[in-house]
Amino acid sequence: MCGIVGYIGRKSAIDILLEGLTSLEYRGYDSSGIAVNIDGKIKLYKAAGKLQNLKDIVDKDYREVSKSTIGIGHIRWATHGAPTVENAHPHSCNCGRLAVVHNGIIENFKELKEKLEKKGCVFRSQTDTETVAHLVAAKFAETKDLTEAVRLATKEIEGAYALCVIHQDVKDTIVATRRNAPLVVGLGEGENFVASDVPALIQYTKKAMYIEDNQIVTLTPDTIDLIDIDKKKVNQKFETLPWEPVALSKMGYKHFMLKEIHEQPDVVRNVLSGKLRAIDEPIVLKEVTLDKEKLKNLSRIQIVACGTSLHAAMVGKYLIEDFCGIAVDVEPSSEYIYRKTITDKNTLVIGVSQSGETADTITAIRQAKSRGSHILIVTNRPDSTMAREADSLVPVNAGIEVSVAATKSYMAQLISFYLLAIYMAEVKGIKDLETLKHELIILPQKIEKILAHKEEIQKCARTFANSKDFIFIARGINFPTALEGALKLKEISYINATGYTAGELKHGPIAMLDESMPVLSILMTGKVYEKMLSNSEEAKARNAKMIALTDSTDSNLYELFDSLIHIPPISEILSPALAVVPLQLLAYYIAEFLGKDVDQPRNLAKSVTVE
């Protein structure tokens, strides 16, 4: 989703801003812009579409633009108003002396706009953000103090925001603030940085401070001042970021998605490391602080998440119910927050999020926390808002994921749920999970086998790349795998793909089947294998093109299925962690075959920071 970067120092700002925006590109956006100060005057450069369009515009004016040692930049994922140049950030006020970039949504922008228009403000865009530009400009006209102007403006703004503001009358100053949207400041020598996410500043500094809600930070090249909304000084807590810039390289792969799929064996090893030490030792989850007596007496668990994380949560439900006998509800965060959910202090609420910044999930966990529930967060970003608000944490250690389509973070979430479910079972005194622990340890080798022999998957991708629709069916613990396989395919190839429980096929979806419809059966040996075969027969009888993803070596399957994708044998309970890999690859090869923008699919954002 939108991204912010700001620089103030003694170097030319433009390259730093553009590089910062490039490193945030993966989040998904549809226009971009920067504001710099050239010879004492604020100048805006904006473009619709890809960042390259902005770079081309800036290039034409490079000699002038490169004079500026201060600047703010933005990539915009459209919410209010189409992705046009006029709606691209930065936005300005009537006099053009101020520039604002904004992530989030100003919920009361209509009322603010009406008031501001009555005072003579002329709006040039359809965005909610432009109200902030006019509002801060009005406050600045009264106070002549940019920090104070931003502070007073935030008292009138409702909604979610990370904001960066510059004004030509206050040279060498950037003012930034946030509420329910991430913002991080990077400390340099004779220069300072601000951004909505770490990748934008990691190549310049590793010393960073996360800004909290309602704090206002004022940056000059040599100083950083931090106050709260009541003007009180706040202690500055800088930390050393554990990130390496190399994480953002494709390392020879054509796309980040392909690289990230191939990283999964190591991701599994990383997640297990230090937590699963030996099969006869209990699982260690240091950051789970829930009292063991309380854990034993939990009445229910609720898991909230969105998209791919929701699918990992569905596997988690299956595992916790199976191992621990505790009732688990899984719900999309965006539904959970708009109904009367029954939670109390005996309910554990688990939030799952790759980014830790998904607005719906943040709101869901805050609601649950206010009702007294213990909040456990499973996230790939221990530095995120969710992680910082959690009572307990399961850090999933997948490393930064650049491709919008989640792959390795899903794997890491799945493995984390296996560990969590075993941990909970062990706390409850259930001890017969050694075979599963052993299988977890050897899982990376099985994933490596799939990655080394992709021919069946590539062939299947070529055969079905021109399909308009795609159906994935599964039963039991692999139903979420079917949903995830379908989500991956639709996200990056734009093929209409849907996952169904195989038993539901005959209750409606079977009406869609004919010779043009591929049906992929997730056919794992185990208790639902025979039933899956029957459901596949039913689809075959309607002339559907049948594909099996299976760990069975039964040669009779060639009679029922048009294409087969084999994976190494695996227990049914662990099979979601293996079966998803060929589905990620299938989606990847189909999208690549169709020439789609694999890493930055249209309309999608990596981190969805609006509700």
Ligand code: AGP
């Ligand atoms: C996954 O491929 C998607 N990009 C999307 O569904 C994602 O999983 C969802 O937006 C949730 O994000 P989160 O895990 O960062 O909360």
